[in-house]
Amino acid sequence: MDHWIYEKTxxxxxxxxVYSKLLKDRILFLYEEIDSEVASKIVALLLYLNSESKTKExxxxxxxxxxxxxxxxxxxxxxxxxxxxxxxxxIGEACSAAADLLAAGTPGxxxxxxxxxxxxxxxxxxxxxxxxxTVVKDMxxxxxxxxxxIEILAGNTGQSFAKVLKDCKTDKYMSARDALEYGIxxxxxxxxxxxx
Numbered sequence: 615m616d617h618w619i620y621e622k623t624x625x626x627x628x629x630x631x632v633y634s635k636l637l638k639d640r641i642l643f644l645y646e647e648i649d650s651e652v653a654s655k656i657v658a659l660l661l662y663l664n665s666e667s668k669t670k671e672x673x674x675x676x677x678x679x680x681x682x683x684x685x686x687x688x689x690x691x692x693x694x695x696x697x698x699x700x701x702x703x704x705i706g707e708a709c710s711a712a713a714d715l716l717a718a719g720t721p722g723x724x725x726x727x728x729x730x731x732x733x734x735x736x737x738x739x740x741x742x743x744x745x746x747x748t749v750v751k752d753m754x755x756x757x758x759x760x761x762x763x764i765e766i767l768a769g770n771t772g773q774s775f776a777k778v779l780k781d782c783k784t785d786k787y788m789s790a791r792d793a794l795e796y797g798i799x800x801x802x803x804x805x806x807x808x809x810x
Contacts, residue, residue, distance in 0.1 A: 637663075641673045644689075648681025648711050653688040660689075664696035673701045674719070680710025683737060683759045690766065693718050701725065704790075704799070709733040714763060717770040717798045724799045726790040732798055734767065736760055736782040771797030 619630045633643070642659050646652055656674075663672050693700050693715070702719030704712075704726040713732050716724060726732065737760040743749070768778040773796065790802045 643675050645677045648685035653685035656689050657692040660692045664698045668697040671699045671701050676704050676708045676712050676716055677706030678712035680712050686711035690718050704730040707731045714767055722800050725801045725803050726799045727803050728790055730790045732788045732793040733785055734782055735785045
């Protein structure tokens, strides 16, 4: 598939890759697992767009299975650090940390497409190894991170800490309508009518 956009200007033709063109329109994509590299890229783009305008909206499209807590916190803190309003839009899926980011958009500007899937759950533990002291320290750190993510999701959805904690004990999948009722999003985007 061709990822290039050709635009005619008074000076001739300009060629953009599609992501540069969208960036020019203040549109970002989070479409992969959130790790430190992806988080660094999104944070840098948020900071850049905020430096360009602190009042113009930034759109963050999300289609992600989630990722690391560290990656989530980096993007979450950047969203809360900048002044520009952030419209978050789930198209596809927003699971785990990606669902938390969807809920972190500017209130009133959190959206999902009708067929989007959203999933919340507790922090996932990959590998705990090492000495008993190391494992105990890692578990204590993991508990703190887990508590913080639950507090953030509760704060952004208006749900109680106890309810979010209970709901995150297992993978809780939601349709766009369920996510609207839960407070993760504010609106379900309606499809445009096409002429046939």
